Amino acid sequence: MFFNHKLLNFDNMTSEASSFGDSVDGVAAQFAPRYIPVFTKPMDSHVFERKNEEIDYPSPVDESDHLLQGENNSEPSNSMNKTHKYKRHLLHAVAEGDTESIINLLKNIKDNSSKYSKTDVQDYFMKELTAKDTGKTCLMKALLNINSNTPEIVRILISFSEQNGFWERFINAEYTDENYKGQTALHIAIERRQLEIVKYLIAKGANINVCATGHFFNPVEKYDGFYFGETPLALAACTNQPEIVDLLMDDRQINVTMQDSLGNNVLHALVTASENSKAHNTFIINMYDKIIRKCNTKSLENIRNKKGLTPMQLAAKTGKLEILKYILNREIKDKENRVLSKRFTDWAYGPVSSHLYDLYDVDTSSQNSVLEIVVYNTNINNRHELLALEPLQTLLRMKWKSFARTMFYVSFILNFTYNLVFTLLFYQPHGDKAVKFLSLSDTSGYFELLGQAFIVIWSAYLIIQEGASIFWLSPSDLKSVVSDAWFHILFFIQAVLIIVSMFCSIFGVQEYLAFTVVAMALGWTNLIYYTRGFQSLGIYSVMTQKKCTLKIIFLQTFAQPIYSYLQVILNDVSKFLLVYVLFLCGFGVALASLIEHCPDDAECMRYNSFKRAIVELFKLTMGLGDLEMQQDSKYPVLFLLLLIIYVILTFVLLLNMLIALMGETVDKISKDSENIWRLQRARTILEYEKCLPTCLRNKFKLGNICKISEKDKRLCLRINAVKWTEWHHQVTCLSEEPGIAKLNGTSFTDLHEITDSDHPIQDPQIRILVQRADD
Numbered sequence: 001m002f003f004n005h006k007l008l009n010f011d012n013m014t015s016e017a018s019s020f021g022d023s024v025d026g027v028a029a030q031f032a033p034r035y036i037p038v039f040t041k042p043m044d045s046h047v048f049e050r051k052n053e054e055i056d057y058p059s060p061v062d063e064s065d066h067l068l069q070g071e072n073n074s075e076p077s078n079s080m081n082k083t084h085k086y087k088r089h090l091l092h093a094v095a096e097g098d099t100e101s102i103i104n105l106l107k108n109i110k111d112n113s114s115k116y117s118k119t120d121v122q123d124y125f126m127k128e129l130t131a132k133d134t135g136k137t138c139l140m141k142a143l144l145n146i147n148s149n150t151p152e153i154v155r156i157l158i159s160f161s162e163q164n165g166f167w168e169r170f171i172n173a174e175y176t177d178e179n180y181k182g183q184t185a186l187h188i189a190i191e192r193r194q195l196e197i198v199k200y201l202i203a204k205g206a207n208i209n210v211c212a213t214g215h216f217f218n219p220v221e222k223y224d225g226f227y228f229g230e231t232p233l234a235l236a237a238c239t240n241q242p243e244i245v246d247l248l249m250d251d252r253q254i255n256v257t258m259q260d261s262l263g264n265n266v267l268h269a270l271v272t273a274s275e276n277s278k279a280h281n282t283f284i285i286n287m288y289d290k291i292i293r294k295c296n297t298k299s300l301e302n303i304r305n306k307k308g309l310t311p312m313q314l315a316a317k318t319g320k321l322e323i324l325k326y327i328l329n330r331e332i333k334d335k336e337n338r339v340l341s342k343r344f345t346d347w348a349y350g351p352v353s354s355h356l357y358d359l360y361d362v363d364t365s366s367q368n369s370v371l372e373i374v375v376y377n378t379n380i381n382n383r384h385e386l387l388a389l390e391p392l393q394t395l396l397r398m399k400w401k402s403f404a405r406t407m408f409y410v411s412f413i414l415n416f417t418y419n420l421v422f423t424l425l426f427y428q429p430h431g432d433k434a435v436k437f438l439s440l441s442d443t444s445g446y447f448e449l450l451g452q453a454f455i456v457i458w459s460a461y462l463i464i465q466e467g468a469s470i471f472w473l474s475p476s477d478l479k480s481v482v483s484d485a486w487f488h489i490l491f492f493i494q495a496v497l498i499i500v501s502m503f504c505s506i507f508g509v510q511e512y513l514a515f516t517v518v519a520m521a522l523g524w525t526n527l528i529y530y531t532r533g534f535q536s537l538g539i540y541s542v543m544t545q546k547k548c549t550l551k552i553i554f555l556q557t558f559a560q561p562i563y564s565y566l567q568v569i570l571n572d573v574s575k576f577l578l579v580y581v582l583f584l585c586g587f588g589v590a591l592a593s594l595i596e597h598c599p600d601d602a603e604c605m606r607y608n609s610f611k612r613a614i615v616e617l618f619k620l621t622m623g624l625g626d627l628e629m630q631q632d633s634k635y636p637v638l639f640l641l642l643l644i645i646y647v648i649l650t651f652v653l654l655l656n657m658l659i660a661l662m663g664e665t666v667d668k669i670s671k672d673s674e675n676i677w678r679l680q681r682a683r684t685i686l687e688y689e690k691c692l693p694t695c696l697r698n699k700f701k702l703g704n705i706c707k708i709s710e711k712d713k714r715l716c717l718r719i720n721a722v723k724w725t726e727w728h729h730q731v732t733c734l735s736e737e738p739g740i741a742k743l744n745g746t747s748f749t750d751l752h753e754i755t756d757s758d759h760p761i762q763d764p765q766i767r768i769l770v771q772r773a774d775d
Contacts, residue, residue: 044144097149122166135176143188181214229269230260238273240283263305281322316373319380356716357391384675404685412530419523462495487529494522587646588613
């Protein structure tokens with residue numbers, strides 16, 4: 001290896017460079033930015049901006065020959081201005097891969113160091129090999145500009161630092177610029193995918209437990225930088241470099257549980273780096289699995305970041321479907337790593353299998369559970385896909401059957417009774433608008449008093465219960481409340497209006513009727529909420545809600561998911577209206593122009609002006625007008641012909657085209673409506689669960705304690721699955737006849753390869769097996 005040379009003597013250095021076999025690979029995934037972020041100082045640049053500022057960019061004035069040839073005998077007293085030039089040209093030579101210039105420039109810096117004391121000479125060397133404005137060393141500069149001579153340049157620079165006793169400071173030097181603060185040469189070598197250089201740096205004492213905390217490595221917006229977990233291990237893992245990950249994890253100094261400025265460890269970083277690409281998620285999952293198996297600390301996955309989220313909870317929070325599916329369904333059968341499993345196969349018989357799912361941090365019995373995160377998180381668009389994962393799907397189904405369904409029906413009966421009693425008490429069919437006073441002189445007065453007491457009690461309950469559902473029971477923000485919990489707002493408003501109307505009635509305020517009728521209309525409309533208990537009605541209700549005109553303005557601002565569907569509908573209508581207005585104006589002007597003299601009481605009055613013609617044409621479009629020949633027009637036949645053409649173009653063509661477009665849109669929305677209905681019912685289930693007292697919640701708690709090992713007992717949920725498709729595929733390749741499963745070294749996995757080959761099958765037993773497999 002080229003890094004195993006002895007320390008070099010810089011008085012007799014040569015420019016001989018060793019070969020470097022590995023090609024430079026780019027990072028696997030490139031993100032297309034929405035905009036180009038601007039940083040005060042780039043990480044690396046070759047553009048000279050300001051002449052009077054000491055920066056690490058090359059000077060436009062070519063003084064390299066003078067420096068390399070004529071400055072060797074300079075006096076130390078003149079070194080202040082010259083060493084600045086050395087630095088600029090050293091950085092330039094490093095970037096260009098000019099090893100001969102590097103050796104000569106380092107020799108000049110060594111010569112100029114004689115005037116410094118032993119205590120100051122290391123500071124002098126660090127200063128001369130480091131850019132003042134960014135803290136970037138020549139070593140970093142070399143790694144940022146990879147070329148065929150980079151390995152030799154790295155060896156030269158580190159050998160120089162070792163000879164002069166400052167190699168630890170030099171190798172572990174960090175960027176000082178706020179954008180790239182904390183980045184070291186090891187970070188850059190890993191990002192540049194230079195395995196051999198990474199090995200060399202670690203062997204020379206590079207710190208592997210260091211964080212790059214600059215703004216670039218912890219961006220507020222995704223495209224403002226590159227988040228990789230800040231540590232070298234996380235960077236190697238997120239950029240798909242398993243060899244470097246193994247190298248780092250095999251090092252005794254590694255701290256795998258190290259957390260960055262966000263509290264994230266390497267697993268959090270992998271979850272954050274995962275995307276919706278299948279290939280990308282494959283390497284992320286493989287890397288995740290490699291790290292948890294290789295790590296000595298088996299509780300690495302239970303570490304929480306500063307937001308209190310484990311990697312599994314972070315995957316649910318950010319909507320990372322594939323990696324969440326992997327974590328929830330991970331099953332490891334080897335004894336050493338069995339503790340890492342989240343799913344255990346209890347038994348299997350034919351196509352039927354029974355699995356035990358670990359409910360820790362999954363069910364609502366755990367704080368900040370995955371189920372709650374998915375249900376209440378409106379910032380992701382694939383919640384319905386996450387809820388379809390096991391064991392989340394089965395958890396919701398079992399909760400609905402065990403307690404939520406009963407509570408739902410009881411709530412419906414009480415609210416229906418509540419609206420019915422309120423309507424019977426305050427409905428005035430004969431136009432009697434006087435204030436109704438309570439009379440206890442007869443039996444009906446007592447029933448009325450009982451009904452009013454029920455209304456007051458239930459209204460107070462709704463105010464408390466719905467207010468708690470909106471602001472306390474669920475971790476909702478404004479967007480979540482409006483998009484998922486807006487029915488709670490309507491129930492809350494209804495209860496308040498009823499209380500106000502009753503107080504106004506008691507105190508003889510005539511305006512009580514206004515509050516009463518609004519509360520009555522709102523109350524019966526709110527019963528649509530209970531359609532979510534039935535799939536067909538629930539989907540229809542969602543579609544109605546989306547197309548409700550009264551909610552468009554309100555939802556445009558806050559409920560972006562629903563607004564997007566409304567936007568699709570409005571897009572169809574807008575196309576129709578644009579063409580329709582053009583026809584309306586054109587034919588309106590034409591018909592109004594044909595009317596010359598029209599008496600005030602004549603039939604032609606309907607078309608004698610542009611405004612009236614527009615109204616009549618609109619009636620024709622809606623089917624409310626008449627096709628009549630206007631004898632008072634200049635050309636009656638032409639007038640009727642224009643009317644017929646208008647009706648054909650608008651009523652027959654345009655309206656039917658709009659109906660066809662709306663039909664396609666409704667088909668699309670119906671699919672999304674089913675997903676929204678499932679989310680609504682999931683939220684309803686969790687809200688009912690939160691309303692249960694502690695004793696009942698413990699009674700309806702799902703799962704049983706399972707003994708995985710002597711010291712490993714978990715709360716698990718049993719889920720039985722029947723996989724006919726996989727069974728039908730596998731059973732054709734199985735044989736229960738002993739001694740035939742493998743003949744002459746050929747297993748059943750090889751049979752199809754045999755049939756595809758050009759060689760005939762000689763063994764009659766194998767020929768029979770092939771025929772069975774094909775059948």
